[in-house]
Every structure is written in structure tokens, then in C-alpha cells.
Amino acid sequence: MKEVKIGCSSSYQKYGKRFDTSIIKLPSNINISGLFTSNKFPAAPVKVAKKNLIKLDKKKETALFVNAGNANAATGPEGLKDIDKMFTDYKDINILPFSTGVIGERLDLQKYGKSFSLAYESLGKSSWKNFATSIMTTDKKEKIIKKSINIKGEPINFIGIAKGSAMIEPNMATMLSFVFTDLKIGKLKLESIHKLACEGSFNSITIDGDQSTNDSSLLVATGSSLVSLSKNNERKIVKTIQEIFYSLAEKIVLDAEGATKLISITVKGLKTENMCKTIAKNIANSLLVKTAAFGGDPNWGRILMAVGNTDIIFDEMKFNLKLGKVQVYKNGKLNPNYSEKIGLKEFKKRKIDINIKLGDSDKISKILTSDLSKDYVSMNADYRS
Amino acid sequence: MKEVKIGCSSSYQKYGKRFDTSIIKLPSNINISGLFTSNKFPAAPVKVAKKNLIKLDKKKETALFVNAGNANAATGPEGLKDIDKMFTDYKDINILPFSTGVIGERLDLQKYGKSFSLAYESLGKSSWKNFATSIMTTDKKEKIIKKSINIKGEPINFIGIAKGSAMIEPNMATMLSFVFTDLKIGKLKLESIHKLACEGSFNSITIDGDQSTNDSSLLVATGSSLVSLSKNNERKIVKTIQEIFYSLAEKIVLDAEGATKLISITVKGLKTENMCKTIAKNIANSLLVKTAAFGGDPNWGRILMAVGNTDIIFDEMKFNLKLGKVQVYKNGKLNPNYSEKIGLKEFKKRKIDINIKLGDSDKISKILTSDLSKDYVSMNADYRS
Numbered sequence: 116m117k118e119v120k121i122g123c124s125s126s127y128q129k130y131g132k133r134f135d136t137s138i139i140k141l142p143s144n145i146n147i148s149g150l151f152t153s154n155k156f157p158a159a160p161v162k163v164a165k166k167n168l169i170k171l172d173k174k175k176e177t178a179l180f181v182n183a184g185n186a187n188a189a190t191g192p193e194g195l196k197d198i199d200k201m202f203t204d205y206k207d208i209n210i211l212p213f214s215t216g217v218i219g220e221r222l223d224l225q226k227y228g229k230s231f232s233l234a235y236e237s238l239g240k241s242s243w244k245n246f247a248t249s250i251m252t253t254d255k256k257e258k259i260i261k262k263s264i265n266i267k268g269e270p271i272n273f274i275g276i277a278k279g280s281a282m283i284e285p286n287m288a289t290m291l292s293f294v295f296t297d298l299k300i301g302k303l304k305l306e307s308i309h310k311l312a313c314e315g316s317f318n319s320i321t322i323d324g325d326q327s328t329n330d331s332s333l334l335v336a337t338g339s340s341l342v343s344l345s346k347n348n349e350r351k352i353v354k355t356i357q358e359i360f361y362s363l364a365e366k367i368v369l370d371a372e373g374a375t376k377l378i379s380i381t382v383k384g385l386k387t388e389n390m391c392k393t394i395a396k397n398i399a400n401s402l403l404v405k406t407a408a409f410g411g412d413p414n415w416g417r418i419l420m421a422v423g424n425t426d427i428i429f430d431e432m433k434f435n436l437k438l439g440k441v442q443v444y445k446n447g448k449l450n451p452n453y454s455e456k457i458g459l460k461e462f463k464k465r466k467i468d469i470n471i472k473l474g475d476s477d478k479i480s481k482i483l484t485s486d487l488s489k490d491y492v493s494m495n496a497d498y499r500s
Numbered sequence: 501m502k503e504v505k506i507g508c509s510s511s512y513q514k515y516g517k518r519f520d521t522s523i524i525k526l527p528s529n530i531n532i533s534g535l536f537t538s539n540k541f542p543a544a545p546v547k548v549a550k551k552n553l554i555k556l557d558k559k560k561e562t563a564l565f566v567n568a569g570n571a572n573a574a575t576g577p578e579g580l581k582d583i584d585k586m587f588t589d590y591k592d593i594n595i596l597p598f599s600t601g602v603i604g605e606r607l608d609l610q611k612y613g614k615s616f617s618l619a620y621e622s623l624g625k626s627s628w629k630n631f632a633t634s635i636m637t638t639d640k641k642e643k644i645i646k647k648s649i650n651i652k653g654e655p656i657n658f659i660g661i662a663k664g665s666a667m668i669e670p671n672m673a674t675m676l677s678f679v680f681t682d683l684k685i686g687k688l689k690l691e692s693i694h695k696l697a698c699e700g701s702f703n704s705i706t707i708d709g710d711q712s713t714n715d716s717s718l719l720v721a722t723g724s725s726l727v728s729l730s731k732n733n734e735r736k737i738v739k740t741i742q743e744i745f746y747s748l749a750e751k752i753v754l755d756a757e758g759a760t761k762l763i764s765i766t767v768k769g770l771k772t773e774n775m776c777k778t779i780a781k782n783i784a785n786s787l788l789v790k791t792a793a794f795g796g797d798p799n800w801g802r803i804l805m806a807v808g809n810t811d812i813i814f815d816e817m818k819f820n821l822k823l824g825k826v827q828v829y830k831n832g833k834l835n836p837n838y839s840e841k842i843g844l845k846e847f848k849k850r851k852i853d854i855n856i857k858l859g860d861s862d863k864i865s866k867i868l869t870s871d872l873s874k875d876y877v878s879m880n881a882d883y884r885s
Contacts, residue, residue, distance in 0.1 A: 416574050
């Protein structure tokens with residue numbers, strides 16, 4: 116995607132000389148869909164990006180300004196003024212700011228301002244990998260996915276980059292995701308695909324139940340591919356986008372602080388998908404389930420407890436529980452063939468699958484989460500980065 | 501309260517010779533109010549106790565049968581049959597069973613049955629302290645409160661006993677509370693006071709957000725005191741009962757597994773008490789707030805994140821935050837006089853007070869919780885008791 120220019124630089128603050136300040140310059144006449152945190156204290160950059168997206172002037176070029184190390188969150192009205200000041204020199208472009216890092220501290224305008232200037236000067240000289248690294252906070256790995264598909268011989272390209280995972284890091288905030296494609300697609304369609312892809316990915320993971328003040332997901336379509344979205348290719352393209360979002364979300368859970376296991380929880384059979392999701396999330400956020408997973412203890416009583424611990428009503432005699440392929444509970448009764456030894460084998464795995472059926476409908480929800488380890492507690496209690 | 505007879509015995513299972521099986525025998529013509537878990541998988545004893553309370557024959561005596569070591573939860577229809585079998589010999593009394601301990605295992609009818617027989621034979625020979633000890637699972641201390649007040653020279657006596665805390669123990673379930681008084685009081689009035697007292701106590705604590713399958717709270721009024729509840733003494737009596745419930749709840753939080761701190765969270769100023777409670781509970785259940793408390797790190801950005809992370813809408817400019825008496829945020833702005841050093845002093849305390857104001861109403865909710873330590877993770881991951 117040559118039409119997208121990347122420039123990275125360093126403010127020499129939290130991360131030494133590592134890049135922590137990036138600009139992504141996008142051409143005019145493109146479509147951008149943005150989805151943001153529903154936290155009632157959205158960070159200043161979230162407020163500005165949302166507002167600027169609504170009034171986006173398509174005739175102008177757009178630039179994403181992304182910094183790591185300071186979230187510009189909980190900074191009150193001053194945080195908004197700081198953004199105005201920092202970007203006052205960038206005329207005639209649409210500005211979309213994104214920040215991630217410590218909450219409750221003001222931005223150092225001089226240092227970040229200078230770094231953004233340098234990034235702007237180096238536009239076109241930095242790589243996607245540079246960008247993916249520059250937005251990391253306590254992430255252990257950069258999260259980047261490239262994919263191309265062909266429709267009738269013509270390629271469409273996709274690049275997805277994300278950082279963080281829920282609000283797992285000490286003082287850090289948190290999830291940023293940027294997915295770019297050269298597909299030709301209308302804005303409304305782009306937005307509806309974006310929502311769908313987020314629902315099955317970022318909105319279906321939880322590390323600690325804590326939603327950050329800075330979560331932002333962007334889906335950008337530059338339109339430089341020769342392929343336009345149509346009824347014939349829609350299914351394939353939507354599936355590709357969903358897979359990219361899901362992979363980025365999975366990378367986030369795999370990189371969760373202190374995590375030793377990936378836990379997948381599927382709940383099906385209730386009246387609505389939302390009901391399934393409520394129960395799946397309740398299991399995913401249960402400290403007792405997460406610590407049992409960490410300990411490799413197939414303590415299914417805790418899973419049952421978490422299933423019962425929401426407002427959702429169901430028939431106890433329709434409760435079915437599988438650990439992997441091992442049936443623990445069937446139609447409200449303990450499977451007589453289940454043994455602790457079989458369960459143990461499933462819970463010792465690096466990837467734990469919990470499958471629950473609570474009725475006969477085809478509604479289903481799948482949530483990914485991590486276990487809760489002593490390292491998670493250490494990382495979030497022992498020091499402040 | 502001589503009209504209440506206590507008998508304790510041991511089944512010689514999980515806790516060696518320690519008492520783990522108790523009977524509390526109550527006279528006829530008394531009033532009992534029961535409140536139980538809202539988990540959708542209530543344990544078998546919860547189902548039976550609820551049913552038997554509804555059809556309670558006041559002309560008969562009533563006996564509470566309480567065992568620790570096995571929760572008789574997630575035992576399906578068999579769990580109910582086991583209770584029937586175990587108590588078939590106890591004719592002509594109302595039976596209220598309570599269990600706490602491992603989930604998902606059947607009761608050993610022979611061993612518990614024999615132990616209950618011995619407990620029945622020793623009725624009148626055991627003490628309240630014996631009873632309080634016999635219901636402990638991984639509790640470190642027995643939880644018992646005795647109180648007497650005088651109304652116009654006549655005494656009313658109160659005895660409260662509880663065990664556990666939320667669902668904090670490995671495989672254990674969980675909160676049982678029994679409060680006895682000799683006050684003369686009607687059943688409906690007793691029930692409404694019970695609900696009120698629970699709301700401000702057991703329903704206002706959280707250790708890990710996990711609600712057990714066995715939670716039960718009983719308020720028993722034998723009526724042997726010369727004092728009847730009346731308009732003149734109601735306020736004093738209700739206050740005493742509320743204090744007993746609050747103290748038992750506080751004891752539970754103080755005894756939470758791995759806990760090193762008691763955190764009190766007060767939220768006020770929203771339209772309803774429930775809205776205040778939703779936000780207070782969200783802070784109390786935030787892993788990031790709990791680990792910051794454990795680390796003694798006054799990371800108020802996490803508190804702000806948790807305030808914003810519910811469906812409750814409020815005006816950001818009315819957000820006020822105090823740590824103890826230290827003002828951190830005032831009317832949507834960081835207090836310029838706040839410093840990390842002052843905050844640190846508050847967060848190093850054994851008892852942390854978080855005070856939040858989000859508007860001008862007088863609605864208020866207070867939640868007690870504990871911190872999240874590495875010991876909590878160890879206790880719930882490393883071994884299974």
C-alpha cells in the first residue's frame with residue numbers, strides 16, 4: 116500500500132531511543148471507520164479523533180498521530196487544549212490523534228511536539244514494523260498481520276497492527292488497533308463491516324474486565340486496489356477482514372501480562388447471542404476460573420458457579436459442560452464416565468477449551484481470555500512503570 | 501438464649517476430629533427469615549431450606565442441620581435425594597439444611613449421617629463458639645458476635661455467626677450466616693429488617709465477584725425476651741441488627757484469602773442508590789484497583805477508569821475523588837495541590853478509603869472489599885483442598 120506513508124521518531128522519554136511517536140499519512144478521498152472505548156472517561160485523543168472523524172473533509176489528506184508512553188487520559192479540559200497546541204502547525208490535513216500509556220499525566224508538549232515534527236519529516240522512510248513497535252507499551256511483541264487475497268486475479272491488500280490487551284498493563288492504556296486495506300468500499304459499508312469484525316474479535320476478549328480510557332480501532336480503506344466490494348466478493352472479503360481482527364485480538368490475549376494460558380469459552384443454546392455472551396464473559400472474568408486455569412486444576416465446580424452467577428435464567432436440566440472434548444456434565448447431570456484424571460489432562464494444556472450448552476437454540480458466543488497468574492499481580496502491584 | 505440448643509460433632513472427614521457437623525434446635529412458635537444465593541445453580545440444601553421455610557409448621561420445633569466440608573452443590577437431582585435420605589429419621593420437626601465446602605461431590609451419607617446423630621444426642625452440650633468453629637472451611641478465624649441491648653430495663657439478646665467470604669476459597673462454598681435474637685417480632689417485620697440488614701452488609705461486600713451456590717443468611721427470632729418490637733424501640737433495634745450484620749460482613753472481608761488490606765469504597769451523588777452501588781462494585785471488582793491496593797500504589801487513574809467503565813452516565817465535570825481525606829480530583833479537574841507523596845501515604849494504610857462524588861443528590865452506596873495478592877492466586881491455583 117504505497118499510498119500510505121509512515122514516519123516514526125522518538126521523544127526520548129519513557130522508552131529511551133525506541134520509536135514512540137508515529138505518523139501515518141493517508142491520501143485524500145478515502146474512507147475511515149473508527150470505533151472507540153465506551154468508558155465514560157474517554158481520553159482527550161479519543162474525544163478529538165471521534166469529533167474529527169465526524170467532520171472529516173474527504174478532499175484533504177488525513178494523518179494519524181500516535182504516541183506511546185502517555186495516554187493523555189484523565190487530564191481534564193487541559194488535555195484537549197494540549198492536543199490543539201501540539202497540532203496547530205499541521206494545516207490543511209485531517210488530524211486523528213491516538214495515545215497510549217500512563218493515565219493522569221499531562222503530555223510533554225515540547226518533547227512529543229518535536230518528535231512528531233521529526234516523524235513528519237521522515238514520512239515514507241519508516242516501515243509497518245517500525246510503526247507496530249512504536250505503539251507498544253508493556254507489550255512483549257509487536258502485533259502485525261499482512262494479508263492479500265485475489266478477486267478475479269486482482270489483489271486486495273490488508274495490513275493490521277495492534278497493541279496492548281484490555282487494560283492489563285500497569286498505568287498503561289491500552290488497546291489500539293489500525294487495519295488498512297486498499298479495497299474500494301463505501302463508508303457505510305466499511306462501518307458496518309468494522310462493527311461486525313470488532314464484535315467477534317476485540318469485543319470478545321477480556322483479560323481483566325477493565326476497559327481502558329483509550330481503546331480505539333480504526334479500519335481504513337484507501338481504494339487504490341482495482342477491486343470494489345460487490346455482492347459476489349463480499350463474503351470472501353468480510354471473512355478476510357474478520358480473520359485479521361480475530362488474529363489481532365488473539366495476539367493481544369496471548370501477550371496478556373503474566374498469562375500462561377489461552378482460554379476459549381463458548382456458550383450456546385440460549386435465546387439470544389447476547390445472553391450467551393453475558394455468561395461467557397462472566398466465566399472469563401471469574402477470578403476463581405482464571406486461577407484454576409493457571410494452576411491447571413480442572414475445577415469445573417467454579418465454571419458451574421460462574422454460569423449461574425448472572426441474571427440470565429435457564430433450565431438447570433439443560434446444562435451441558437465439556438472441557439475440550441471431554442463431557443463433564445450432560446443434561447443437568449454429572450457424566451458418570453468423567454474422571455478427575457481426564458479433566459486434568461485438558462486443564463494442563465496451553466490452550467483450554469470450555470464448551471457450554473444451555474438450551475437448543477443455535478445462538479452462540481465465543482470469548483477469549485487468559486489465566487490469572489502471580490506474575491499478573493506482581494506486574495500490577497510491585498512496580499509502576 | 502437458653503431456648504436454643506446446640507449440638508456439634510465430627511464426621512472425621514476433611515477436618516480430622518474438628519467439629520464439622522452441627523445442629524441448632526429451635527423451639528416452636530418462633531419466626532425465621534431466610535435469604536439465599538441468587539446463583540442459578542443453588543445447591544441442594546439451599547433448595548430444600550427455601551422450600552421448608554415456606555411450608556414451615558410453627559407448631560413444631562425447627563432444627564438447622566449444618567455441615568462443612570461438602571457443599572452438596574452441582575450434585576443434580578441426586579443431591580436432593582441425599583438430603584431426604586439423611587434426615588429421614590428426624591420426625592416431627594422442621595428441617596433446614598445448610599452445607600459448605602467442595603462443589604460437585606456427593607455427600608458421604610453414612611459418615612455425615614452418623615455425625616448428625618451424635619450431634620443430635622449432644623444437643624445442649626455444645627457452645628456458640630463450637631458452632632462457629634464447626635462451619636469454618638478455609639476461614640482463619642471463627643466469626644461470632646454477641647450483643648445485648650436494654651429497652652426500658654428489659655434485655656434483648658443477639659447472637660450472630662458467619663463463615664467464609666464471597667466465593668474466595670479453593671473449591672469451597674461459601675458464605676453462611678446465622679443471627680439469633682430473643683426479640684418478639686412478627687414474621688413480615690422480621691423479613692423486612694433482614695432484607696435491609698443484608699443489603700447494607702453481605703450484599704455490600706465483594707472479594708472476587710464470584711457468588712457461591714450456597715450463600716445463606718438466616719435471622720431467627722425466638723421471642724423469649726419480654727420486649728416486643730414497637731414504634732418506640734424499632735429504630736434502636738433495627739440499628740443493632742444492622743450493626744451485627746455489618747460486623748459479620750466486615751469480619752468476612754478481613755478474613756478474605758490472601759487479603760492484606762480492607763478497602764472501603766463510597767460513591768454518592770447519582771440519581772439512585774443502585775447507580776452508586778453499580779459504580780462502587782465495579783471499582784471493588786477491578787483487578788487493577790485491587791492489585792494497586794496490594795502494592796500500596798496510589799494509582800488513582802485506575803479508579804477513574806473503573807468509575808467510567810459501567811453503563812451509568814454522569815457529568816465528567818462533577819467527578820470528585822478523595823483518597824481518605826486527600827482530594828485528588830475536584831469537579832472534573834486534578835487538584836493542583838495533590839501530590840503522589842500524599843496519595844502514597846493513604847495507600848500504604850491497612851485500611852484504604854476511596855470516596856467518590858458524581859453529582860449533587862444525597863444517594864449513597866458503600867462497598868467493602870479486599871486487595872488482590874499473590875497469596876490469593878496461590879491459594880486458588882497451587883493446591884486443591
